[in-house]
Amino acid sequence: MADLRQEALDYHALPTPGKISVELTTAAETSYDLSLAYSPGVAEPVRAIAENPDDVYKYTGKGNTVAVITNGTAILGLGNLGPMAAKPVMEGKALLFKRFADINSIDIEVKHKTVEDFIDTVANIADSFGGINLEDIKAPECFVIEKALIERCKVPVFHDDQHGTAIVTAAGMLNALDIQGKNIKHADIVCMGAGAAAIACMELLIKCGAQREKIYMLDTKGVIHTRRDDLNEYKRLFANNTDKRTLEDVIDGADVFVGVSGPNVLSAEHVKMMAPKPVIFACSNPDPEIKPELALSTRDDVIIATGRSDYPNQVNNVLCFPFIFRGALDVRARTINDQMKVACVNAIRELAKEPVPKEVLDASGVDSLVFGKEYIIPKPMDSRLCGRVAKAVAMAAVESGVAALEMPENYME
Numbered sequence: 223m224a225d226l227r228q229e230a231l232d233y234h235a236l237p238t239p240g241k242i243s244v245e246l247t248t249a250a251e252t253s254y255d256l257s258l259a260y261s262p263g264v265a266e267p268v269r270a271i272a273e274n275p276d277d278v279y280k281y282t283g284k285g286n287t288v289a290v291i292t293n294g295t296a297i298l299g300l301g302n303l304g305p306m307a308a309k310p311v312m313e314g315k316a317l318l319f320k321r322f323a324d325i326n327s328i329d330i331e332v333k334h335k336t337v338e339d340f341i342d343t344v345a346n347i348a349d350s351f352g353g354i355n356l357e358d359i360k361a362p363e364c365f366v367i368e369k370a371l372i373e374r375c376k377v378p379v380f381h382d383d384q385h386g387t388a389i390v391t392a393a394g395m396l397n398a399l400d401i402q403g404k405n406i407k408h409a410d411i412v413c414m415g416a417g418a419a420a421i422a423c424m425e426l427l428i429k430c431g432a433q434r435e436k437i438y439m440l441d442t443k444g445v446i447h448t449r450r451d452d453l454n455e456y457k458r459l460f461a462n463n464t465d466k467r468t469l470e471d472v473i474d475g476a477d478v479f480v481g482v483s484g485p486n487v488l489s490a491e492h493v494k495m496m497a498p499k500p501v502i503f504a505c506s507n508p509d510p511e512i513k514p515e516l517a518l519s520t521r522d523d524v525i526i527a528t529g530r531s532d533y534p535n536q537v538n539n540v541l542c543f544p545f546i547f548r549g550a551l552d553v554r555a556r557t558i559n560d561q562m563k564v565a566c567v568n569a570i571r572e573l574a575k576e577p578v579p580k581e582v583l584d585a586s587g588v589d590s591l592v593f594g595k596e597y598i599i600p601k602p603m604d605s606r607l608c609g610r611v612a613k614a615v616a617m618a619a620v621e622s623g624v625a626a627l628e629m630p631e632n633y634m635e
C-alpha cells in the first residue's frame with residue numbers, strides 16, 4: 223500500500239504535473255497557417271457563427287468537448303476537501319473521457335459562496351461546451367444544482383455521481399441477481415449511504431423493478447424511517463415504515479447490500495447474516511465498505527463488486543459517463559433523459575454476456591472472463607463498450623425526440 227501511495231504521487235507529478243494537456247488539430251507552422259488560424263482568417267468563422275449560431279459546431283471544438291465541473295464538496299468517498307483537492311479527480315475524469323470515448327475534456331473547479339453562485343457560474347459558461355459533467359458535489363445541494371442547470375443550459379448536464387453510478391449499479395445488480403437466481407422485485411435491499419449516489423441508485427433500481435418498501439436506506443444516524451423528523455425531502459422518499467433501526471436489524475436476511483458511503487462499515491458478521499446467495503456492492507472509493515477478500519472469506523455464495531480497478535466486478539461510473547456523452551454528443555442531444563439512461567443500462571448489461579476478446583483479458587491480466595459471479599459487468603478497457611453504449615444512447619435520444627441531429631449513417635460500425 224505504501225508503494226501504491228508513492229507510485230500514485232509520482233504518476234501525477236511526472237513527467238509533467240497532472241494528467242492531461244491540450245494538443246493542436248490543425249497546422250500552425252507557417253505565417254500563412256497563422257493567417258488562417260488567427261488574424262485575419264479567424265474573422266471568417268466569427269462572422270459565420272454570428273450569423274448562424276449552429277456553425278459553432280462546425281468551426282470550433284465545442285461539439286466534442288465536455289467540461290467536468292465540481293466544487294469539491296464530496297470528493298469520491300473522501301468528503302468535502304475543497305475545489306483544489308478535487309482537481310486530480312477531475313483531471314482523471316478528463317483523462318477517461320479522452321481515453322475511452324475520444325472526447326476532449328477540461329476540468330473546472332468552482333469556488334463559491336452560495337448554491338446560486340455555483341449555478342450562475344456554470345450556466346454562464348455552459349455554451350462553451352458540448353456537455354457538462356457535474357462531479358463530486360455533495361447532497362442535497364447537488365439535486366438543486368442539477369435541476370437548475372438542466373433548466374438553464376442548452377447542452378446536456380449530467381451529474382455523474384448520481385446517474386453514472388446509478389446506471390452502472392443497475393446494470394451490474396440486474397446481472398448479479400440473474401446469476402444468483404433472484405428477482406429484483408422480491409429483493410430486500412440495504413443501502414448504506416443517503417447521498418447523491420445512494421438516492422439516484424435506489425431510484426433507478428426502483429425503475430428496474432425493486433420495491434420501495436423493501437429498501438432500507440441508512441445515513442450516519444441509522445435506518446431512515448417514517449418516525450424521524452430530521453430528514454430532507456430527498457431522504458424522506460426512502461423513509462421506511464419499520465421498527466428496524468440499525469445496520470444489524472436490516473442486514474439480517476437481506477438479499478442485497480449497496481454501499482455508497484465510506485470505508486469498512488460492513489463486517490464479516492454482517493455478511494454472514496445476509497440471505498442465501500447475497501449480492502454486495504461496496505462502491506465507496508477508494509476504500510470499499512468491506513474488502514472483497516473479507517466478504518469472500520465468510521461465505522462462498524456471495525457476489526461482491528467494488529468501485530476499484532484492482533478487484534473483479536468494478537462497478538464504477540467510468541463504464542457509463544464517457545459513452546453516454548459520446549452518444550449524446552454525436553446526435554447533439556439537448557439533454558440526457560431516462561430513455562437514454564435505460565438504454566445505457568441495457569447495453570452495458572448485454573455486453574457482459576458476450577465472449578471477451580483477448581485484448582481485454584490481457585489488459586485485465588487474466589486468462590478468462592465468463593459471465594458469472596466474478597464477471598457481472600464489462601471491463602472499462604473493453605473497446606466494444608464505446609460503440610455499443612454510445613449507439614444505444616444515441617438511438618434512444620433520437621427516438622425520444624431530444625436529438626438535434628439524425629442518427630449518423632453506419633454509426634459506430
Ligand SMILES: O=C([O-])CC(=O)C(=O)O
Pocket residue numbers: 297298299311358382383506507529538539
Ligand atoms: O471517481 C470514481 O472512481 C467514481 C466516482 O465518481 C466517485 O467515487 O465519486
Ligand SMILES: [Mg+2]
Pocket residue numbers: 298357358382383
Ligand atoms: Mg465522483
